[in-house]
Amino acid sequence: MSKDQHAHNRLLKQRLADFMDEARHNERKLRRFQSLELKLIGLNSILELIEAILRPDPGAVNWDMVSLLLFDPEYELQRILQDEGVKLEGMPGLMFVAGMEEVEQLYSASLFPSLGGYRSSKHSKLFRHAGKKPASVALLPLVRYGRLIGSLNIGSHDADKFVRGVRTDFLEHFAAVVAICVENGVNLERLKRQGLTDTLTAINNRRFFDQRLKEETEAAGRSGKPLSCMLLDVDHFKRVNDTYGHQVGDLVLREVASIIRAQLRGSDVLSRYGGEEFSALLANTDTEEAEEVAERIRRCIEERVFNPPDYEPFNITISIGVSTLKAAPDTKLAKGVGDHLIGQADRVLYDAKAGGRNQVQCAPASCALGESLSPA
Numbered sequence: 001m002s003k004d005q006h007a008h009n010r011l012l013k014q015r016l017a018d019f020m021d022e023a024r025h026n027e028r029k030l031r032r033f034q035s036l037e038l039k040l041i042g043l044n045s046i047l048e049l050i051e052a053i054l055r056p057d058p059g060a061v062n063w064d065m066v067s068l069l070l071f072d073p074e075y076e077l078q079r080i081l082q083d084e085g086v087k088l089e090g091m092p093g094l095m096f097v098a099g100m101e102e103v104e105q106l107y108s109a110s111l112f113p114s115l116g117g118y119r120s121s122k123h124s125k126l127f128r129h130a131g132k133k134p135a136s137v138a139l140l141p142l143v144r145y146g147r148l149i150g151s152l153n154i155g156s157h158d159a160d161k162f163v164r165g166v167r168t169d170f171l172e173h174f175a176a177v178v179a180i181c182v183e184n185g186v187n188l189e190r191l192k193r194q195g196l197t198d199t200l201t202a203i204n205n206r207r208f209f210d211q212r213l214k215e216e217t218e219a220a221g222r223s224g225k226p227l228s229c230m231l232l233d234v235d236h237f238k239r240v241n242d243t244y245g246h247q248v249g250d251l252v253l254r255e256v257a258s259i260i261r262a263q264l265r266g267s268d269v270l271s272r273y274g275g276e277e278f279s280a281l282l283a284n285t286d287t288e289e290a291e292e293v294a295e296r297i298r299r300c301i302e303e304r305v306f307n308p309p310d311y312e313p314f315n316i317t318i319s320i321g322v323s324t325l326k327a328a329p330d331t332k333l334a335k336g337v338g339d340h341l342i343g344q345a346d347r348v349l350y351d352a353k354a355g356g357r358n359q360v361q362c363a364p365a366s367c368a369l370g371e372s373l374s375p376a
């Protein structure tokens with residue numbers, strides 16, 4: 001064999017070895033992506049999903065920062081998360097936009113991943129939470145049925161990590177899986193909620209309240225923070241129906257629900273407890289604070305003027321009973337503690353009705369729960 005042939009052979013061998021290395025590297029990468037994707041597919045709540053996307057296992061991918069921008073025109077997803085007790089300000093990598101333009105601006109050229117150097121004008125909003133700016137970024141469009149539903153944004157301190165022009169098959173696949181998972185997650189929450197939402201007022205129903213009562217009392221037992229419960233009952237509501245008709249009665253109930261909602265924090269649990277009665281759970285709220293909120297609700301409802309067509313304007317009032325659970329931290333509370341909390345609120349609501357209505361009554365401090373109930 002000539003010298004040239006030897007050199008050519010060596011070159012071919014080297015190329016083959018390089019290809020093999022690249023193939024092995026890609027196979028490892030594929031496995032890591034697959035394991036992350038399988039994890040996302042296996043999660044069964046939108047909250048777990050978002051957390052797993054924002055904090056991917058470092059063994060699977062080597063990303064320095066991640067943010068998720070989601071299109072949420074009706075604030076539905078934000079409400080779902082808040083109902084799950086999520087403090088959105090505690091998830092700075094998660095962003096919502098109500099207008100599609102903000103997402104579309106990121107992908108004006110095509111609905112494919114956009115890789116390259118960090119540019120403040122385009123990327124600062126996406127990585128503001130991360131502290132240090134990334135050197136290179138990969139923006140992955142989340143697309144369902146040809147429509148953008150959000151953007152998954154990955155940043156790296158390594159300027160060579162995400163460079164324009166390289167192949168993005170893994171990232172494209174990953175983005176497609178994330179988009180499907182997000183859509184499925186939202187649909188699943190919608191389904192769960194259909195059975196947990198009151199159709200007239202669009203707030204939660206009693207079933208949802210009962211589930212949350214259990215969770216919130218357990219959390220209060222663990223944290224030792226007070227949990228207040230309110231029962232709110234529209235006064236003489238039968239008269240509203242009798243005077244103005246059932247349809248006006250329905251409208252009043254919808255309005256009452258929205259007035260109460262507006263006075264509560266996003267994390268408070270509000271539901272229609274039945275008929276003209278509503279219930280609310282206020283975590284980390286003592287009797288005094290709950291009484292203030294209840295008084296505010298009472299005033300807002302008293303001040304609201306209803307103006308049905310063909311009738312004189314009218315006002316309504318509401319009576320409210322408040323009870324509070326206060327346990328020492330790490331108390332395993334007795335089984336019936338939630339029922340007891342509701343029972344106390346109901347008892348003082350009855351006092352409010354008997355005392356002339358349009359008032360707030362609180363269960364006295366001696367009735368505070370937790371102390372009076374022996375741990376299970």
Ligand SMILES: Nc1nc2c(ncn2[C@@H]2O[C@H](COP(=O)(O)OP(=O)(O)OP(=O)(O)O)[C@@H](O)[C@H]2O)c(=O)[nH]1
Binds near residue numbers: 237
């Ligand atoms: N329009 C309408 N009325 C409802 C609905 N659910 C319950 N009601 C009515 O709410 C009224 C409740 O009446 P009562 O329990 O006697 O209480 P009230 O008239 O509010 O009197 P107090 O609670 O004692 O102040 C009944 O007439 C029910 O028919 C509803 O979804 N829509």
